[in-house]
Amino acid sequence: MDVNMSDADAVREERLMYGDDEELDSKYPNRPHNQHKTLPFHSLFTELFNPLLDSTKKNRPPTARRKAGPHGQSNLSPHEARRNIIERFIAKWRKEVGQDFFPAMRLIVPEKDRDRAMYGLKEKAIAKLLIKVTKINKDSDDAKSMINWKLPGQLRQASATTAGDFAGRCYEVLSKRPLRTEVGDMSIAEVNNTLDQLSQTGSEEQQFNIFRRFYRRMNPEELTWLIRIILRQMKIGATEKTILEIWHPDAEALFNISSNLRRVCWELYDPKLRLDGDDTGITLMQCFQPQLAAFQNKVGSFEKMVTKLQPTPEDDTFWIEEKLDGERMQLHMTEDPSVPGGRLFGFWSRKAKDYAYLYGKHLEGAEAGALTRFISDAFGRNVRNCILDGEMITWDMDVDHIVGFGTLKTAAISEKENVTGTNTGQRPLFRVFDCLYLNDKLLTPYTLRDRRRALQSAVKGVHRRLEIHPYKEAHSYTEIEPELRKVVAEASEGLVLKNPRSMYRLNERNDDWVKVKPEYMSEFGESLDCVVVGGYFGSGRRGGAHSSFLCGLLVNKKAKEGDPEFEKCYSFFKVGGGFSREDYANIRGRTEGKWKDWDPKRPPPIIELGGHHENRQHERPDQWIRPSDSVVLECKAASVEGSDKFRMRITLRFPRFKQLRTDKRWTDALSITEFMELKANVEREHEEKEKEQEFKIEQSRRKRARTTAKPLTVAGAERSVDTPYAGPKDNLFAGLSFYIMTDQIDPTKRSKADLENLVKSHCGKVVQRESSDENLIIVADKHLVKVKSLEKRDTCNIVKPVWILDCIRQAEADTASIPYMLPFEANRHMFHLKEADEGPYEQNVDEYGDSYARDLADVEELKTVFSHMANVAGGRFDKKIFLDQLEDHGSSFFDLKTHMLSNMKVYFKPSDHEDDSWNMQVMLAKNYIKFAGGTILGVRKGVTHVVVPKGETAVDEDGDVDVTGLARTVGVGWIERCWEEGTRVDEERYQWG
Incomplete structure (x- = not known):
């Protein structure tokens, strides 16, 4: 765009960037038009991104109170401060540009922009383009620091603080050789136009020309933010939910039913105009955000879990469904005489990815896909249109069983080319569990039971192509455990409990749908002690250091030095969860200076990885270490499963670190023979226990009494603690006094008396008044008058009751260690926090809110940590990328090997x-x-x-x-x-x- 053109000319050119103006005006007749050219690109980070990041760095507990500063701003909570920043930027846009906010919105939340295709560029590809654009030697330290952006700052030019932060590493390099030192003159509309061009080209030469254009017109900071936008890793400290809510009160609701940022910005440009009730429902061929199942880990038993489903004395029914290991999918179908077969289809994933190209748009012809060509008889004769919600899974016809979701895309591509409909091999199967729209009627306001009747009347199904997902009607919590054991025995993910009286709620997790998964297996006990043979560098806060480790099994413990099998290991599993900051520090201290970079051309002979005999490079670590120089880790896992990614051909499913075995040498770690014997014993014992449990359950049923079988532990469920005081259990709180002022409210309710009994049962002293005792801990969870009085004085910290429970839970989990009190965490543990203590307590968790000292309490807390990761990482999990990675590791021949x-x-x-x-x-x-x-x-x-x-x-x-x-x-x-x-x-x- 010519920088000297008039404002009116610039506006006209920016409007043309959207494409056909007349077509857009017919589709969005009320869409707004900006009166002035868009703001400069640099205004995004000078007035929005950087201020938001500054407010995030000062994040503090929402319940903490601070004294107002001289300008009256310091009393704002971080959330309020972030809202003010966003509101100011939007107000400036409306005043200086106009009502069309879409050009800015798609750069602020690029991961939600479905109008722009993926760029097909990852970190290394961008690094190579920048090396070429800046004309630096590809063998220079600067070039290597960008290519190896995960590695710590060992190179002279590379800062250790940017390890794992690709955009930060690029800034270090670009800031040394800028063509511009001041901010550039590119507008937001120009950047969008150029990014559209970048998304539409796969040519490296064209990509180079586009990056060269950016390099000439942007300074290093602008380029850094541009890279984050391309990678969709914004890390601005505010979620799209907050931004949408501030843009318009109904923006989130419209996005939930459309997954369309353009529509949100163009239909809801005036905050005074609200959506009608008819405008808030899902529509045909418009992707919506589906209802999600909650993981009710806060309850302590199946009985309480069922209570959450809100059964009534008149109707105590709830439904039990198997949780499928596939990809959430919505299917839209409508009659259309103009297309082959007379029906038009649409498929979208939970992340609004359009899959019609793969599963099909029509019943016949070139656009009949992997599913539609086979389902012409799947619907009733009177069905004109419908929207179905379900799970797309892979079904293996040879064994007549579901296959892991990692094979879904491969199976779909293969089936798309299967014009003969051969009844063998793997194929996509759509399991439907809900009907949300039928014959022009919106069904979301109706109960699940009514929607199920509509589904059964509309869908006839096609065997192993499109089927209605079965459910079991239950009336008692005792019916859950046998079903869970059944699906776990069949290698399923778990169960979903549903309330048949509930309505469908878009983009919500509530107690109407509840996920139940099995806990980690405990049969291996403390015997899974494996030696570390490789390390993987992390990203973000853990950049520059090992964040996960490759563990192996010794081939031959009896081999002597000089023997080819001495220290030789087969790769077994990769573990990165469960480590605290101290654990990482201990491992680093014991292995400092003993790591070697992995050379793919000359891999170490003593470590064999997974893959083909000619190219065993699967799960290749960044660095390796000799077992004799390494450490032994104790780990646990959910199960053992087959995998071609590791040399053992089996691996641990969901491995998690328990503790560092400083008492064991590398020769004490598990060998292949020892593990296989252990595995055989575990499987035999498991079978015996299953038979015993089945016998007990059957006897209990005959006596019409409650089952005596040991209940299956729900993953993440809070462990019950006996509250009546019956003598001390341990000395966890010895030397501490507790002034408990209120009941506990969150995450579960406990009375003040129960909390006092808990403290006494762990050798704590209970007092009934405040004192100057430095070992006194004041506990509260309600804003009572006496609590507010202490807050106003701001002379002491007030701790939430959940800290007591976290200490007890961690002490029980760390049975091999001496019980210790957990350090306070600002957000989770502090009800009121003195300003002087904010900084130190915030250092007890990482940037995502994950504690360095304790295990996550439940799955809800895990979700919170994951949500913070999504905010920092600039987007949510892209399943397509993950499936592509699985295919890279598995390749098509592995399907035949099975x-x-x-x-x-x-x-x-x-x-x-x-x-x-x-x-x-x-x-x-x-x-x-x-x-x-x-x-x-x-x-x-x-x-x-x-x-x-x-x-x-x-x-x-x-x-x-x-x-x-x-x-x-x-x-x-x-x-x-x-x-x-x-x-x-x-x-x-x-x-x-």
Whole structure:
């Protein structure tokens, strides 16, 4: 845009940037038009982003009270301060530009802009473009610091504080060689226009020209914010919910039903004009934000959980559904005689990603996709249009069972090309559990029970293509546990409990839909002690240091130095959760100077990663360490599952760090043989417990009494604590006095008496008045008169009761450690905080609000931490990117490996000279066979293959053959080669052991 053009010319050119003006005016007849050119791009960060970040740095507990400053501003809460900043910027835009705020909104919350395509650029690609634009040597320290932006500041030019912050690292480099020192003259509209061009090109040359244009017209700070916008990692300290709410009172409601920023800005430009009731409902072919299930971890039992579903004495019914491991999807269908097949379809994910290109727009023709071509008979004859809510999952027809969601995109692409409709392999299956719109009628105001009736009348279904998701009608909380055990045994995610009397609420989590998941398995106890062999650098606050670690299993503990198997490890799992700041510091202190950078061209021979034999580079760490120089970690997990990403071909599901085993040397860590034996014992014990539990439940049912089976622990559920005082349990609060002023309100209700009994049961002293005792802790959770009096004096801190419960919970969790009191956390623990203590207490949590000293209390707190991560990281989780990463690791041949040895029945001939090496080989070979669809037999009859030890045959000493029929004799090497190649190889080359 010519910087010298008139304001009127600039406005006309900016309007043309939207595309066809007449078409937009017909679609949005009341859309506003700006009277003046848009603000300069730099106004976004000088007047909005940077002030918001400054207010975030001063974040303090919302309940804390501060004295007003000389200008009357310091008494504002951080939330109020952020609202003022946003309101001022919007007011300036309305005054100096006009009512069309969309150009600014799409740069403020770029992750919510569905009108602009993805750029296809990640950090390294942007770094290479900047290196080329700035004409710096690609082997220079500056170039390396941008390419290796996660690494700590070991290079002379790289600051340690920017490790893990790509935009910050780019600023360091760009600020040394700016073409402009002052802010540039690009307007917000010009930036949008250029970003549209960037999103529409995949040519590296065109990308280079666009970045060169930005470089010539922006200073380093502008470029830094531009990079954050492109990466959709804004980190401005305010959520889109806050910004939408300030723009218009109904903006969030309209966004929930449309997922369309453009529509929000153009239809709701006047805060005085409110939406009518008819305008707040979902409509056909318009993506909406679906209702979400809550994870009710605050209740302590299934009984209380069911109470939350609000059953009545007249109707105590609630529904139990299996929680599916797939992708949330909404399907829109309407009659359209102008398209092939007469029906038009729309598919959108929970994140408003349009999937019609994959699953189909029409029933026939070129735009019939992986699903629509097969569902022409899925709807009733009288159904003109409908909107269905459900889960898109992958179904394996060969085993007739659901497959993990990581295979969904691959299966859909394959099925899209399956014009013959072959009834084998993996395919997408849409499981529908709700109907929100039917024959021009909005159903969200109706109860779930009524919506289900409408669903059953409208959808006939097509077997293993589009099906109605089943549910079980329940009346008692005792019916939950057997169903949970059933789905867990089938490797399912868990359950969803639903209130059939509830209405559908867009973009809400409430007690009408409740998720129930199993707790971490405890059968392994404290035996999962594994040696660290690799480290991965983190990002953000943990940038420049290892944030997660690769753990391995020792191949041969008995190997001596000089032996090829000495210190050799197979990669087993990657763990990054559960570490406190002290844990990281302890690991760093014990391994300082012993880490080596991982060279993909010359990987260390003592560490084998997952992947093909020729290229074992899956889950490659940034650095590696010799086991003899390393540490041993104790970890827990939800389960053990098969995985080609690790050399063991199995890994831990949801691994979590428990503690650093400073009492163990690397030789005390688990070996392959020890873990496989442990795994076999756990599986055997689990089966025995299941049988015992089933027997007890059956007996209890016969007696019409409450089950005596041990209840399954719900993940994150708060552990119950006996409150009546019956003598001290431990000395957790020894030496402390507690003045408990009120009942507990949040997160659960407890009486003042219960809290006092809790304190006494852990050796704390209870007093009934304030004193000058330095060991006195004042506790309150209500603004009573006496509490407000203490707040006004501002001479002491007041702690929330939840701190007491957190201390007890952490002490119980850390059974191997001496109980200790947790440090106070400003937001979670402090009811009133003196101004002098704000800084120190805020340092007890990381930038996301995650405590360095304690485990997360429940899933609600985990969600809060995740929501802070979304704010800092500039967006929410992009499932498409995650699926693409899974495909990169798994590749299409892995799907075949899961059944490449189907119909094989294998017998392993015992060896007369067994040793650890042979036992390890046999256990791995058996796992390969099971994972590949084969069967292990303990008898010789009816087998297809006999595996014999090295140097032996399938013939007994008396000359009789062990097996009959056409069974093949092979060695362990044949099984290993089949697994490495991903297919069966010729047996004749491996017919001897």
